[in-house]
Amino acid sequence: MTKKIFLNESEMPRQWYNIVADMPNKPLPPLHPGTKQPVGPEDLAPLFPMELIKQEVSADRYVDIPDQVRDIYRIWRPSPLFRATGLEKLLDAPVKIYYKYEGVSPSGSHKPNTAVPQAYYNMQEGVKKITTETGAGQWGTALSFACQQFGIECDVYMVKISYDQKPYRKIMMNTFGANVYASPSNRTQAGRNILAQDPNSTGSLGIAISEAIEMAAQDPHTKYALGSVLNHVLMHQTIIGQEAEKQLEIAGDFPDVVIAPLGGGSNFAGIAFPFLRHNLMHGKNVRAVAVEPASCPKLTKGKFMYDFGDTAGYTPLLPMYTLGHNFRPAAIHAGGLRYHGASVLCSQLLKDGLIEAQALQQLECFEAGVTFAKAEGIIPAPEATHAIAQVIREANMAKLEGKPRTILFNMCGHGFVDMQAYADYFDGKLNNHEFTEEELFGNLPEIDALQPTA
Numbered sequence: 001m002t003k004k005i006f007l008n009e010s011e012m013p014r015q016w017y018n019i020v021a022d023m024p025n026k027p028l029p030p031l032h033p034g035t036k037q038p039v040g041p042e043d044l045a046p047l048f049p050m051e052l053i054k055q056e057v058s059a060d061r062y063v064d065i066p067d068q069v070r071d072i073y074r075i076w077r078p079s080p081l082f083r084a085t086g087l088e089k090l091l092d093a094p095v096k097i098y099y100k101y102e103g104v105s106p107s108g109s110h111k112p113n114t115a116v117p118q119a120y121y122n123m124q125e126g127v128k129k130i131t132t133e134t135g136a137g138q139w140g141t142a143l144s145f146a147c148q149q150f151g152i153e154c155d156v157y158m159v160k161i162s163y164d165q166k167p168y169r170k171i172m173m174n175t176f177g178a179n180v181y182a183s184p185s186n187r188t189q190a191g192r193n194i195l196a197q198d199p200n201s202t203g204s205l206g207i208a209i210s211e212a213i214e215m216a217a218q219d220p221h222t223k224y225a226l227g228s229v230l231n232h233v234l235m236h237q238t239i240i241g242q243e244a245e246k247q248l249e250i251a252g253d254f255p256d257v258v259i260a261p262l263g264g265g266s267n268f269a270g271i272a273f274p275f276l277r278h279n280l281m282h283g284k285n286v287r288a289v290a291v292e293p294a295s296c297p298k299l300t301k302g303k304f305m306y307d308f309g310d311t312a313g314y315t316p317l318l319p320m321y322t323l324g325h326n327f328r329p330a331a332i333h334a335g336g337l338r339y340h341g342a343s344v345l346c347s348q349l350l351k352d353g354l355i356e357a358q359a360l361q362q363l364e365c366f367e368a369g370v371t372f373a374k375a376e377g378i379i380p381a382p383e384a385t386h387a388i389a390q391v392i393r394e395a396n397m398a399k400l401e402g403k404p405r406t407i408l409f410n411m412c413g414h415g416f417v418d419m420q421a422y423a424d425y426f427d428g429k430l431n432n433h434e435f436t437e438e439e440l441f442g443n444l445p446e447i448d449a450l451q452p453t454a
Contacts, residue, residue, distance in 0.1 A: 003085055005247040007078035014065055017238040019273045019345060020231065021061035022280040025352055027231075027344045030316035031306060036452040039316045046217055047224040049125040052118065055232035063235065069117045072149055076105040076112070077239065081247035082411075086375035093395035094404040096253065099411040100244045100271060101378070107172070109381065109413030110270055111142030111227055114236035118225045119146035128221040129153040133183065133208030135263070135338055136162050136383065137169025138413055139227030144178035157183040157211040159338070160203035168417040183208040190214050190312040205263075205339045206325050210312035217314070228264025229309060229318075229343045237270025244408060245274055255286055255408040257394055261386040262290035262299065262357070265343030271410040276354065288355040289394075290346060291386040293337045293365075295433040296329040298322055299350055299357035301440060307341055307447050317450055320347040324443025337383055358390055361432040365389045366425040369415070381413040382421050 020026065029038035044053045055063060065073075084097040091097075102110035122130055130152055134140030140156035147154040156178050163170060163182040170180045183203045184191035190210035194201050201207070209226070216224035226233060241258075248254055258275050260268040268290045278284035292299055298321045307322040309315035322341040329338040342350075349355045362382075369385035371392070372378070380388060387409045398405050415422065424430050 003083050005081040005083075005250055007243060007246055009074055009078070011246060012070065012073060012078050013239050013242040014070070015062040016065060016235045017242060017274050017277065018058055018060055018063060018235050019269070019276060020059050022277055023345075023348065024280070025348060026059075027348045028319040030318050030344070031452060033308070033313065033317050033450065036317075043316065047213065049121045049127065049223060051121040051124065052232050055235060056230060065239075066117070066120060069120050072116050073113075073239070078243045079104050079240070081244055082376070083251070084376055086377075087372060090371065090375045091392065091395040093399040094402070095395045095398050096406045097391060097395070098248065098251075098253070098255070098406070098408045100240055100408070101411045102240065103378065103381075103411065103414035105142070106145045107138055107141035108416065109138040109142065110237060110240060110267060110410070111139045112146060113239055113270065114227065114233045114266065115139070115142035115146035115225070116149065117236050119143065119150045119152055122223050122225070123150035123152060127152060127223045129155065129219070130223055130225050131155045131157070131212040131216045132225045132227065133157045133159070133205055133212045134162070134227065135159050135205050135208075136381070136418070137166050137173065138381070140178065140180065141169060141172045141176065143225055143227070144173040144176035148177050154178040155212070155215065156180045157185065157208040159183055159205060159208050160201065165420055166418060172417065183211050185211060187211065188214045190314070193312070204311065204329055206309075206311035209310035210314055213310060213314045214312070228266040228339070229341070231343075231345060233266050234269035234273070234343055234345055237266045238273050240270040240410060241272065241274030244271060248408070253406055256405040257287040257289060258408045259289045259291060259387045259390050259394070260410040261337060261383045261412060262292050262342060262346065263337035263339045263383065264341075265346040267383070267410060267412045268346060269343070271408070272355070275408075276349070279354070289390055290350070290355060290357045291390045292357065292359050293386065294359040294361045296323070296338050296340070297359040298340060298342050300359040302341070303444055304347060304351050305447055306451055308450075309341065318344055320344055321350065322447065323440060324447050326443045326446070337386065360386055360389050362430055363432050366422070366430065368392050370422075370425075378411070379415045379422070380411060381415040381418055384412050384415070387411070
């Protein structure tokens with residue numbers, strides 16, 4: 001058994017997988033916040049190129065990957081699959097652990113898998129500039145890289161706490177040619193409104209999304225790109241799981257459980273959806289576990305309802321598990337997971353009992369990240385540590401029950417530019433987060449008013 005499993009370039013998938021085709025209950029439509037009627041292409045056209053809008057509403061099982069996108073994918077794809085023999089030995093449990101390593105991409109994470117096609121389709125439509133948000137900076141870095149490939153200007157609104165905590169991410173974006181602004185900023189009305197309420201606001205993904213959308217909507221030559229949540233974004237990421245299927249076939253193995261972090265949903269969907277297809281179409285029983293931070297527990301403690309995807313209320317209303325678009329997540333280092341809601345697709349799958357969710361505290365996650373680094377030689381991004389912590393829980397449960405299991409998880413990115421997070425962990429500066437009922441659910445009555453009438 002080899003520890004590392006590669007695919008040839010010729011084995012890279014030629015299509016993305018769209019789980020909507022196989023879902024027993026199709027996702028509810030996004031609604032216009034004024035009319036409460038389903039939004040149409042004309043409602044989305046100011047923000048997205050038409051090809052992405054078509055993908056967003058598509059029910060086709062597979063969508064072809066353009067040749068120009070595959071040519072850029074070849075810089076890092078197919079990405080390697082590793083058998084985590086070092087971690088297996090350390091845990092001493094009846095488990096086989098595999099991880100798909102997405103840290104080999106130009107931005108060091110899985111995010112370019114969707115950034116490249118999004119930039120490509122914008123280029124095809126003649127777009128000159130793309131605006132976006134970023135939490136920890138991985139999405140902003142990925143889109144900065146992708147825009148550079150197609151000659152598009154890129155403006156990134158970076159959540160202020162991450163802007164301050166992760167200066168090297170900002171420098172990476174600048175190096176790829178992007179303009180980066182701490183959010184909330186004074187550049188937008190949405191940002192100014194937040195700063196008027198709280199001049200010391202550390203920001204959130206919801207606020208940054210509002211700022212990026214506001215700027216895009218003002219200019220006909222500018223579009224907006226989202227790094228997670230939306231259907232087409234999740235679909236682009238399924239190249240991860242499809243490659244993992246082929247690599248595990250080479251290894252003569254198949255997972256009992258697939259694990260990934262969940263902020264908005266693209267990380268989890270990327271590796272889990274192709275394996276969920278085996279459940280939906282072939283009667284398999286793969287467990288798919290989405291892991292979120294306990295400081296932003298929308299899947300485990302949120303409510304399934306229509307809500308805005310951003311803080312200012314610029315987006316359509318999306319049917320999802322949410323803590324409310326005004327929820328203020330704690331300033332944890334896993335900035336990519338600090339989002340108030342979950343994707344429509346992941347939310348529907350959880351509602352139907354087809355996936356599982358776990359919420360973990362950051363001290364357990366960082367401990368798991370250090371354990372993984374010692375055993376496997378890769379320092380994981382703070383977001384990735386959430387998956388690793390759940391892997392360790394699964395291994396301990398297998399040992400307790402005496403039941404072997406094969407585990408696959410998405411090692412979604414490295415932490416080589418997130419070392420301040422580890423410095424704070426070792427210096428004892430990180431804490432677990434507990435919320436009062438009011439802090440967790442105080443926004444939901446306001447969201448009740450947004451619901452469509454029967």
